[in-house]
Amino acid sequence: MVGEIRIGISGWRYAPWRADFYPRGLPQRAELAYAAERMTAIEVNGSFYALQRPASYQRWRSEVPDGFRFSVKGPRFITHMKKLADARTPLANFFASGVLALGPVLGPVLWQLPPTLGYDADRLRAFAAELPRSTGAAASLARQHDQRLDGEGRAWTASEDDRPIQHVLEVRHDTFRTPEFPELLRELGIGLVVADTAGRWPYFEDVTADLVYVRLHGDSELYVSGYDDPALDRWAAKVLDWADRGLDVWVFFDNDTKVRAPKDAMALIERVRAART
Template sequence: MERWPESSYRVGISGWRYAPWRKVYYPEGLPQRAELEYASRRLNSIELNGSFYSLQRPSSYQRWYDQTPDGFVFSVKGPRFVTHMKKLVDVAAPMANFFASGVLALGNKFGPVLWQLPPNLGYNADRCAAFFASLPRTTAEAAEVAKGHDERMEGRALLECLVDIPLRHAIEVRHSSYESKEFIALCREYDIALVCADTAGKWPMFGDVTSDFAYVRLHGAEELYVSGYDDDALDHWARKIRAWHRGGKPVYIYFDNDVKVRAPFDAEALARRLKITSA
């Protein structure tokens, strides 16, 4: 049976279903339903981003689990309803809906949850602290949170914890007011990974490791979501990632420069630099 070897590095892409990738990254004739299977044999992690836009279904998460090898890990992007619409306030029901939507079907392939804040949401210590304190820290705790779902999840909720494992959280911020020692200390206090996001200079980039893992999102070197990473840039990021790992911390890295089909190729090139072998 195919299996990814153990690695402290998780390198992948943010999403996998992009029409321009067909016949460029995905081989000609590969059915759309087989794209995840193909990508998950070449990269050892993928960031699920459909969960950001809408609540998925247990059957989808189960299918994604079944299509990927043992040892593969998904990061899951938290819903924008929590981050962009509710702005982290009064989110008990939407959080319950998210954890009831089927994400627990990922079992031991359930990696970190990414919370991406909008550019117009400035730093408020009380708001951040209350949100951080509400986050479940194991999948068993997430199952308990899921029981608080509202009526829209009736008949489509998954409330069973298939395997009880630690649940990590990462936060990506996009407002300059977060560039403070106070916020970094708050992330450390609540064991939240502060995302190092390369956004071609558009939004702040942090290099502080605030949890027992590091989380990196590479959106484009010169142009957001478009430009790729040349050999020098990939060497630079490989050195930074190795440095973060020297303290024994795993590092999750996702390429989001998908517009010109650079993300999967850049991810594979970085994986080779980090000596990640294939499944």
């Protein structure tokens, strides 16, 4: 079977996009709906910086069309501060913060490690053992949140169904350049992010789960440069090949500084659609 392809952007609230990608005068509250009409997925990255609220996730869900999906970026408190250790309560807080309120529009959960954190198989095994692999398991974990999420409307600990949750990992330290690493992720059932970082951090195309998750941070300059036509053609070919192998493919452009991300995402969507029609 051919896999699904979803293409979009990492985040959607950027001041430089206003009066450029977003039409002049478009209210900020309408930006998500505008972007979602032109993409097939968006990566929630505000969750990386701070726990969001259930009301926010509910609102985002209501503003996107049928068939749209969100991926959600895990908190830097877990990846950068805790460095994946003693993560059970922070994970409970994260999943209780409203992630499950997305219901059927919830896609993969992204975990991005800092450049200072090297490869440690035992650390990764211990963290993977704490990750909920279904929405039902995530709801059960969410009910173990601490007092930070006590109070009216602060926690969401229910799941509408019990379906799989996919987790993907992005790494940025050279010690991950070992054949043992993708083999470990295959064992753990975690996807390895294909991260194009203009050569700054390790690049992998190893398939370690039943999805491929791509983050395009810039073709030649990190977070800044866009992708020209030849580069987009190459990425379209890769995406189509992965999907033809039966893998679901998620692609997010994170080269937002010069308003390249949404334009590049739409250009890649056009290429993939043209190839499939």
